[in-house]
Amino acid sequence: MDFRFDHIVHYTNNPERAVGQMKAFGFHAQMGGQHPDWGTYNGLCHFDLSYIEFIGVEDIHKAESVADNFLIKQIAAEKDLGDGLCRIALRTNDIEQAGEWFRQKGLIIKGPVEGSRRRADGSLLKWSMLFIEDQESDPYHLPFIIDWKQTDEERRKTLINQQIIKRHCLHDAKLAYAAVAVKDLETSIMKWKKWFHLDDKPIVFNKKLNARYCKLLLKGTDILLCSPTGDGLVADTLKQRGERPFLLKLSETKVEKKADLFGGTYLFGNND
Template sequence: MNLSFDHLVWFFKKPEEAILPLKQKGIHVVNGGRHKSWGTYNTLSYFGLNYIEFLGIENLSIAEKHDENRLITQIVEQLAKENREGPATIAIRTNQIEELAIKLKSEGLKVYGPLTGERIRADGQLIKWSLLFPESKEQKVLLPFFIEWEKTDEERYSELEHQGLIGSHALGEAKLESVGFVVNNLEKTLEVWKNLFDLKQGEEYIDTEINARCRILKLSGTNLLFCTPFGEGPAAKILKEKGETPFLVNITNTNQSRFFEMFDGYWKFQ
């Protein structure tokens, strides 16, 4: 079963307000469109087929009606009720979403979906996909959700390239190298993800900038970096304030070395 990184979802009250600050950092962000049936809208920053989605609520009364779509229930809870912005979850791309649903159910997970989704792009075109949301029944384990696009990777890449959305960063040929998660128990979390999704892991190392023990799980497109803090620092701060969550974006091929906090998350340019 082919699994690839698709996108990082970043909850943001007004997604359009991410465009200028990131442009000033050399990152290209564009208006994405609206999910009318969900009451949400977004802006997007592409790194090939992988991207960061800044997702906001446009119509709370519509968003509050959703239960099966766990991304929308999550954004209502965190953004509307808790007023909490920042990196929230990731989507992993698959081309076998029905088979994946069966597999995850057999592993004892509660599964929502597959559900259909659609967005009206800024240019008026309608795009469609399917979503799958696994949740642990017994213990709170941080898990991704899954997406299967209506069009093939090749078709989508060609469209994005035609629209000028790929390779548009002032930083150069920037690559979304990894997305970092802060977790309480590094070993336990790695074991769950490794077994469920058959991902290989790299060597453990210490990241002194965030003051945490870290290890990568290798995923096609963009790696997943899991970190457990061992003292005060950015990782400990996020874990204390938000719990287990994505919190760090590592972007390579930028011809610079920077580490900074922005939009309630951390960014590392290399």
């Protein structure tokens, strides 16, 4: 089974400001549109087919009434936590096969769930999603699966024609990896490798994070599973928000900096 990194969801009560901040940093970012059935809307910042989705709520009552979309259920349930990175999406071109793959692994599957978004030009974009339950951990920390009903080549061409994928002022900037805080590193590595059919690199200690991490290799953008060895950003994430993404690394930016953006940590440059 082939899974690729699709996007990371960054919840914020002001996607417009998040898009504006990314533009100020030198990235091509723009508002996406509305999710009519969910009471949410978003902004987008693409790095080829990998992208950051800044999602916000414009109708909390509608969002709280959603029953089948577990991303929206998460956003509604965690609204009091404030802004922050919240979920990773992996891409497939066969969501039915993906569902069978997870069922064979003994996992409980929710979906497929049909999604749509009204673009700024009025056109309607559609996709399908699959959600996975992990009874032994944080109920929302696992990636969800998305199927755009297009090949990567078709989707890339469409997004370029719509100027959603466009060269950044920072030239060849890439979404290098998304870091996820986990409580038990070895167990999480074993599960994620098995469930998402991933290869990995050896475990490494990161002094700045005060954490051990393992890089899982994905087409588009890698994932770092991080477990704390003491006080620091990873430990704080687990204490305050549970197991979830907390940091993004943007490489090839020609600048080295760290930015705290709407409850998430962004690293720019080639050095960790």
